[in-house]
Amino acid sequence: MKYSKKTMTKLINEHRELHDELKKIKKEMGLEKNLAIKALYHSAVANSGPFMQEYQDLERLQ
Structure with a gap:
């Protein structure tokens, strides 16, 4: 998973x-x-953070 300012x-x-x-x-x-x-x-997304799944879902929509 890669950091994206837009998604974040x-x-x-x-x-x-x-x-x-x-x-x-x-x-x-x-x-x-x-x-x-x-x-x-x-702190909240990377390495199985609590918002990782939602971040990945937003990434897929882009």
């Missing part, structure tokens, strides 16, 4: 908890949005 952004927009987590990552780590999205991908 769609996933974040569909799930309020991911949106809140993104804001938290940006604030706590002082990251800009693009890096925070990538960090969220690695």
Whole structure:
């Protein structure tokens, strides 16, 4: 599975908890949005994360 900012952004927009987590990552780590999205991908999607299946479903639709 490959990281896609477009797919990750769609996933974040569909799930309020991911949106809140993104804001938290940006604030706590002082990251800009693009890096925070990538960090969220690695924590919530990659390596059998809780949102991996939904991410894969969005990837197939593109």
